[in-house]
Amino acid sequence: MASLSAARIFTRRFHVSARRNALSRFNMPAMSPTMSEGGIASWKKKEGESFSSGDVLLEIETDKATIDVEAQDDGILAKIIAPDGSKNVPVGAPIAIVAEEGDDLSAAADMAAKATSEQPAAKEEKPAEPSKPAEPSPPKPEPSKAPEPQPETKPELPAGDRIFASPIAKKIALERGIPLGQIKGSGPSGRIIRTDVENYKPAPTAAAPAPSTAAQPPSAELPDYVDTPVSNMRRTIGTRLTQSKQELPHYYITVNINMDKVLKLRQVFNTTLAEKDKNAKLSVNDFIVKAAACALADVPEANSAWLGEVIRTYKKADISVAVATPAGLITPIVKDVGSKGLATISAETKALAKKARDGKLQPSEYQGGTFTISNLGMYDVDQFTAIINPPQSCILAIGSTQATLVPAPEEERGFKTVQIMKATLSSDHRTVDGAVGARWMAAFKGYLENPLTFML
Numbered sequence: 117m118a119s120l121s122a123a124r125i126f127t128r129r130f131h132v133s134a135r136r137n138a139l140s141r142f143n144m145p146a147m148s149p150t151m152s153e154g155g156i157a158s159w160k161k162k163e164g165e166s167f168s169s170g171d172v173l174l175e176i177e178t179d180k181a182t183i184d185v186e187a188q189d190d191g192i193l194a195k196i197i198a199p200d201g202s203k204n205v206p207v208g209a210p211i212a213i214v215a216e217e218g219d220d221l222s223a224a225a226d227m228a229a230k231a232t233s234e235q236p237a238a239k240e241e242k243p244a245e246p247s248k249p250a251e252p253s254p255p256k257p258e259p260s261k262a263p264e265p266q267p268e269t270k271p272e273l274p275a276g277d278r279i280f281a282s283p284i285a286k287k288i289a290l291e292r293g294i295p296l297g298q299i300k301g302s303g304p305s306g307r308i309i310r311t312d313v314e315n316y317k318p319a320p321t322a323a324a325p326a327p328s329t330a331a332q333p334p335s336a337e338l339p340d341y342v343d344t345p346v347s348n349m350r351r352t353i354g355t356r357l358t359q360s361k362q363e364l365p366h367y368y369i370t371v372n373i374n375m376d377k378v379l380k381l382r383q384v385f386n387t388t389l390a391e392k393d394k395n396a397k398l399s400v401n402d403f404i405v406k407a408a409a410c411a412l413a414d415v416p417e418a419n420s421a422w423l424g425e426v427i428r429t430y431k432k433a434d435i436s437v438a439v440a441t442p443a444g445l446i447t448p449i450v451k452d453v454g455s456k457g458l459a460t461i462s463a464e465t466k467a468l469a470k471k472a473r474d475g476k477l478q479p480s481e482y483q484g485g486t487f488t489i490s491n492l493g494m495y496d497v498d499q500f501t502a503i504i505n506p507p508q509s510c511i512l513a514i515g516s517t518q519a520t521l522v523p524a525p526e527e528e529r530g531f532k533t534v535q536i537m538k539a540t541l542s543s544d545h546r547t548v549d550g551a552v553g554a555r556w557m558a559a560f561k562g563y564l565e566n567p568l569t570f571m572l
Contacts, residue, residue: 139194139219139227142212144205145185147178148479155348156202156211157182161193166217179352181446181482182475191216194224197232203345281308288313349444357503365545368501369553373561375517375535378403381567385458401437401491402462404514407563409433409453410570412487415556419486420547421507427547428507436485436505437465439472446472447505449485493517499538509547510556513540537564 144154155177161167172184173193191214198211205211210231213224279296281289285308289296292313299316301308346354382398389396412419412433420429433454436447448468450461471477490502491514502513515538524532539560543553563570 139213139215139221139224141210141227141231142214144198144207144209144211145176146207147176147183148483151178151207153204153206153348154178155205156198156200158200159193159196163193163196164221166190166192177348177475179348181477181479183479192219192221194219194221195228197228204348279308280306281313282310284310285313347443349446353444356506360503360506364504364506366501366504366542367545367550367553368540368542369550369557370499370538370540371557371561372520373537373539374565375400375537378564378567379517379535389459396459396462398458398462399465400493400517401489401514402458402465403564403567404491404512405435405437405450405453405461405465405489406456406458406570407560407567408435408487408489408512410563411556411559413454414559415552417552418510418543418548418556420509421486422509422544422547423507430486432486434484434486436482436488436508437468438488438490438502439469441473441475443475446477446482447485447488448472448477448482488512489514493537499540501540502542504542504544506544509544510553511542512560513542515539 147154157175157177159174160172161174167173167187168190169188171187173187174185175182176185193212194215195213196211197213198205198209202211210228213228213231215221215224280301280303281296281299282303286296288294288310289299294313294316296308296313298318299308299312300306302312303309378400382400382403385398389398416429416431419433420427432452434449434451435453436449438445438447448471450456450464450468453461456464468477468481471481485505486508488502488505488508488511490511492500493514493516496516498518499515500513502511504511517535517537519533520536521531522534522536524530539557541553541557543550548556
């Protein structure tokens with residue numbers, strides 16, 4: 117459910133510079149340590165246009181976001197090799213030719229053509245290899261000649277068929293699109309044999325098959341499916357979540373949480389906030405994020421990461437909040453949640469969610485994090501389990517809050533209606549034992565059922 121982060125990147129702006137006194141190639145830069153390929157979202161400069169230090173030359177699509185690439189020096193964009201919309205461009209592949217003021221740009225086209233021709237040459241070597249094993253395929257029809265007399269000695273094989281034909285005759289007819297019903301057999305009892313099919317010549321009345329071929333294009337024009345190319349982001353999500361599910365020993369703990377006090381307190385806060393700012397409004401998720409940070413302070417073992425030789429326990433709660441975007445799921449980070457109030461958490465979460473949907477998150481805003489929360493309550497999902505976001509140890513899955521009848525001896529009726537939310541913690545058993553996970557869930561539940569405790 118959660119997207120998985122790579123190593124932390126400390127800057128969003130990646131710089132390129134033109135080499136002095138000569139045309140030079142500008143290669144696809146690596147936007148993160150794990151990036152192997154990317155896409156060209158758009159060029160911000162046109163061919164022949166000058167640029168200055170700090171100008172944005174282009175936007176590059178990574179597996180998580182669209183990132184600006186700035187120029188460090190002054191120069192000219194002499195020739196674009198990879199145009200807007202280019203996909204799966206390997207890191208290090210030439211995407212443009214850059215020059216300096218005063219350089220002769222006439223050689224830029226030849227230099228770009230040479231750079232382009234070098235790449236396909238490497239790719240053409242690969243398909244050349246599979247063509248070799250294809251050579252033995254022609255001899256395959258030869259063995260089929262031997263079985264021809266065998267079916268003719270066994271007329272009982274097609275006895276149930278209306279058209280009597282040898283298997284090899286049926287095979288050839290199928291491959292060539294010849295209707296067996298229009299062939300007169302020369303074999304025993306009028307059986308159609310191989311030579312009958314091979315010598316077949318359609319008569320003028322054989323135009324009957326035409327409707328069958330004409331009926332095929334409509335089905336091709338209106339397929340029953342849609343193929344969507346896999347984006348870099350979706351490919352990364354698939355790879356890392358598969359790795360997480362296969363390699364991490366997940367286990368799950370679910371608790372029911374009484375949300376009555378949170379809902380009442382939220383209503384009071386929102387009434388007060390509306391008097392100052394109509395757009396300011398706390399969500400239930402803001403309370404959940406804050407309660408999770410407080411629980412991580414009480415049970416720091418859950419705020420950890422498996423790093424192979426060591427288990428790292430974090431002192432601050434940098435909480436990744438799952439956000440659905442058109443390109444896929446991404447988890448922007450609300451940093452040091454424990455030190456922030458609900459209003460600040462709410463404002464930062466909304467700002468990060470908007471940047472995520474617009475594809476404008478900086479790498480430092482989504483790479484890292486110590487704990488993840490995925491909330492599907494707004495989709496009326498009762499309960500679900502989420503996949504851990506390595507190297508983090510835990511991810512919390514939040515379901516919807518629903519009115520539920522519970523025993524209440526103090527009530528005259530003996531029962532009452534409360535608002536219950538189901539929360540499920542997925543934990544990595546290598547770092548968080550079952551008892552630790554249970555202690556964390558108890559602390560988390562306690563904070564939400566008594567929300568004033570994390571405001572003291």
